[in-house]
Amino acid sequence: MTEAVITIIEADGSRTALHAPKGKTLHAVLTEAGYAVEAPCGGNGTCGKCEVAAEGALSAATPEEQGLPSGKRLACRARVEGDCTVRLDEGKRSAGYAVLTEGAAAAFPFRPWAAGGLGAAVDIGTTTVVVYLYDLDTGARLAVRGAANRQRSCGADVISRISYSMTEPDGLLRLTGFIRSQLRDLFAAAAADAGRSAAEIRAVTVAGNTVMAHLFTGLSPARLSKLPFTPESLFGEGFAADFGAELGLAEDAEMLIVPAVSGYVGGDIVAAALAAGLDRAGAPVLLLDIGTNGEMALAAGGRIFCCATAAGPAFEGAGIACGMGGTDGALARAALQNGALACEVIGGGKARGICGSGLIDLLAAMLDLGAVDETGRLLPPDEAPEAALPYIREQEDGEAAFYVAEDVFVSGRDVRQLQLAKAAIAGGIATLLDEAGLGAEAVTTLYLAGGFGNKIDPVNAGKIGLYPAELAARAVSVGNGAGAGAAAALCSASARAALTRLRDRMEYIELSADPRFMDHYVEQMMF
Ligand code: FES
Numbered sequence: 001m002t003e004a005v006i007t008i009i010e011a012d013g014s015r016t017a018l019h020a021p022k023g024k025t026l027h028a029v030l031t032e033a034g035y036a037v038e039a040p041c042g043g044n045g046t047c048g049k050c051e052v053a054a055e056g057a058l059s060a061a062t063p064e065e066q067g068l069p070s071g072k073r074l075a076c077r078a079r080v081e082g083d084c085t086v087r088l089d090e091g092k093r094s095a096g097y098a099v100l101t102e103g104a105a106a107a108f109p110f111r112p113w114a115a116g117g118l119g120a121a122v123d124i125g126t127t128t129v130v131v132y133l134y135d136l137d138t139g140a141r142l143a144v145r146g147a148a149n150r151q152r153s154c155g156a157d158v159i160s161r162i163s164y165s166m167t168e169p170d171g172l173l174r175l176t177g178f179i180r181s182q183l184r185d186l187f188a189a190a191a192a193d194a195g196r197s198a199a200e201i202r203a204v205t206v207a208g209n210t211v212m213a214h215l216f217t218g219l220s221p222a223r224l225s226k227l228p229f230t231p232e233s234l235f236g237e238g239f240a241a242d243f244g245a246e247l248g249l250a251e252d253a254e255m256l257i258v259p260a261v262s263g264y265v266g267g268d269i270v271a272a273a274l275a276a277g278l279d280r281a282g283a284p285v286l287l288l289d290i291g292t293n294g295e296m297a298l299a300a301g302g303r304i305f306c307c308a309t310a311a312g313p314a315f316e317g318a319g320i321a322c323g324m325g326g327t328d329g330a331l332a333r334a335a336l337q338n339g340a341l342a343c344e345v346i347g348g349g350k351a352r353g354i355c356g357s358g359l360i361d362l363l364a365a366m367l368d369l370g371a372v373d374e375t376g377r378l379l380p381p382d383e384a385p386e387a388a389l390p391y392i393r394e395q396e397d398g399e400a401a402f403y404v405a406e407d408v409f410v411s412g413r414d415v416r417q418l419q420l421a422k423a424a425i426a427g428g429i430a431t432l433l434d435e436a437g438l439g440a441e442a443v444t445t446l447y448l449a450g451g452f453g454n455k456i457d458p459v460n461a462g463k464i465g466l467y468p469a470e471l472a473a474r475a476v477s478v479g480n481g482a483g484a485g486a487a488a489a490l491c492s493a494s495a496r497a498a499l500t501r502l503r504d505r506m507e508y509i510e511l512s513a514d515p516r517f518m519d520h521y522v523e524q525m526m527f
Contacts, residue, residue: 004057007085020080026054027075028168030086031153037088039153042160043076043168047318050075056084108492110139114203114254118142118196120187121490123268123483124208124216125149126158126291127316127325128451129182130483132490133190136203139491142194145186150178151215156318157292158211159310162221175215183216184248198248205496206241207258207486209266209293210234217241217257227512229263236260236267237500256496258486259503262510264308269295270503271485272449274495276478278304279502284442286429288467289449289481290456292316294425297506298443300436304502307509309428309517314417315356315452321401321411324353326455331404333457334361336368339387343404351405357455362410363418364460366402367527374527376419378402378412419525422466427511427521429467434516435509440468449481465524 006018006029020029027050030037041047045064052075059079061068068074075086112119114136121132130146154164154175165172187198206216210231214221217239219232233239236259244253258267269289273279276287284300292313297306317323317330324330328347331354335342343358345351354362366372371379371388379385380400384392391402393409401409433440446467448454454477462472478484488495511517 004080005083006080007083009085009087011089022080022082024080025076026052026058026073026078026080026086027153029080030075030088037075037153039076039155039160041076041318042155042163044160044163045074045077048074049318053087054078054084057082058084108488108495108498110491111493112136112139112203112491113493113496117202117250118191118194118200119203119205119490120190120201121483121486122183122204122206122208123271123480123486124179124183124206124212125268125451125482126156126161126209126212127152129179129186130480131183131186131190132483132487133187133194133196133201134487134491136491141487142196143190145190145193147182147186150182151175154178156316157313158209158221159225159292161215162211162225165215165220166222166225172215172218172220176218179212179216180243180246184246187248199250201249202253203490204244204247204249204253204255205258205486205490206255207267207271207482209268209295210260210263211266213257213260213267218243224263228510231260231263234260234262234503236503256489258489259500261306261503261506262308262508264293265295265297265306265506265508268482269297269306269449270499270506271483271489272447272478272481273297273299273304273485273506274488274499274502275481275484276447276449279498279505283444284436284438285445285447286432286443286471287447287449287478287481288425288429288453290315290425290452290466291450292318294428296425296428296432298429298432298436298438300438300442303436304506305432305435305509306506307428307432307511309424309511311421311424312417314414314421315359317353317355317359319417320354320359320414322353322408323359323414324355326355326357326451329353330355331358331362331408332455334358334365334404336365341365341391341404351408353408354404354410356452357457359410359414359418360456360464360466361460362402362404363415364457364463366410366415367463371402372415372527376415376525376527378410378415418464419527422464423521423524426465426467426524427517430520430524431509431511431514431517434520440470443471444474446471446475447481448475448477449479451480453477454479465527
């Protein structure tokens with residue numbers, strides 16, 4: 001028998017029997033069956049977040065699994081050798097990520113390029129996916145549907161997903177299948193919300209970073225894994241995305257994939273730049289979209305400079321000891337009140353972990369308390385100032401950690417991860433300002449795009465040095481700028497035309513080849 005039966009027992013006791021070929025990892029079996037099992041490291045056995053309770057005919061524990069409690073396995077390492085049983089806890093069933101749907105957009109006249117019917121604008125984010133359904137006869141927005149990107153089970157960031165597409169058998173096919181089936185479901189659900197059918201959707205605009213656009217269209221993102229990061233396509237006008245039928249759309253549906261600038265400045269940032277009005281900016285303005293990559297664009301003196309930095313997934317809570325997404329149980333806000341830390345937890349109750357906005361607030365508080373010095377060292381109890389002592393404990397390995405709740409802490413290593421991430425973003429901003437010959441004081445508005453930019457406290461982000469502190473007072477959240485830009489390009493032929501002009505004006509700076517960036521990066525490591 002080459003097939004095995006894998007019995008899945010969920011937190012509520014329900015049982016499902018899955019049939020899968022022997023040799024597959026538990027992670028592949030579970031995700032193919034639609035279970036949400038996070039794999040921030042892309043199945044490399046390094047993050048530990050795919051841990052499940054499993055017993056039965058499974059491969060021997062791998063070196064990465066040494067030290068796990070008895071009966072626990074890493075789903076990405078354990079292979080099915082015969083019949084086995086897997087017990088899933090609550091979080092493994094549904095990811096439940098907060099989805100940012102609203103976004104501000106510069107005004108364009110309502111004049112769709114498609115001849116009536118329904119239209120949909122789509123934002124394919126690495127973390128979340130949003131569909132906006134429009135009536136193209138009236139311009140009315142009929143429905144919005146969003147969800148965590150199903151590809152998350154194959155890696156939290158674009159680098160892990162590229163690696164998954166290259167190393168897992170059928171990895172690319174699987175990633176493409178996940179996003180297409182998810183969009184098919186979202187189109188159907190949004191149309192049903194409006195009492196219509198997805199088969200009436202005749203025009204679609206899709207904004208996503210360049211890796212997401214590759215995976216959606218079925219192109220290999222392998223070339224984006226190494227210098228010079230040349231994409232297979234920059235999409236935009238003339239790119240034929242002719243798989244509308246697979247998405248349940250009208251036979252003659254036309255799909256525009258928003259044009260990208262480069263391998264790491266994608267259609268999402270071009271759409272957000274359109275929404276933020278960078279093409280019409282008089283005074284210098286900066287657009288910043290912080291995700292696992294920090295993408296940014298500076299409009300100044302009639303030119304638009306842009307770049308992307310690999311911030312890593314620290315701000316998404318990945319690779320952080322107690323990190324988690326912005327879901328129930330995540331500490332999302334923290335502030336010092338009369339010297340004591342006051343925290344807010346999503347959904348109320350006890351904190352189970354810390355999400356990105358909480359990490360920024362905590363780091364700012366740690367700096368205020370003197371728990372972290374300017375080099376980023378978390379001070380041990382015998383060196384920390386008195387005000388920080390209630391929060392600092394030495395862990396078993398002798399390293400200090402900053403505790404915000406029982407079992408929830410920020411370790412010294414976490415501070416280093418955040419320090420690297422913020423230095424990458426701040427270094428990118430400094431390089432763009434150099435290119436424009438400007439200082440930070442010249443920037444009149446800082447547009448923060450994306451889910452993370454929408455949630456962070458701008459003052460604390462400035463305090464930890466994510467961007468120049470003086471820009472905090474000029475920060476404006478544009479919400480889901482990529483979605484707003486895609487919607488503008490759906491509902492207005494002039495916005496669609498403006499997208500291409502805007503992309504063509506964006507001058508890309510490759511930071512890995514720019515010595516100024518390295519200097520700024522090192523400088524910005526300090527707090
Ligand atoms: S350890 Fe399994 S996905 Fe990271």
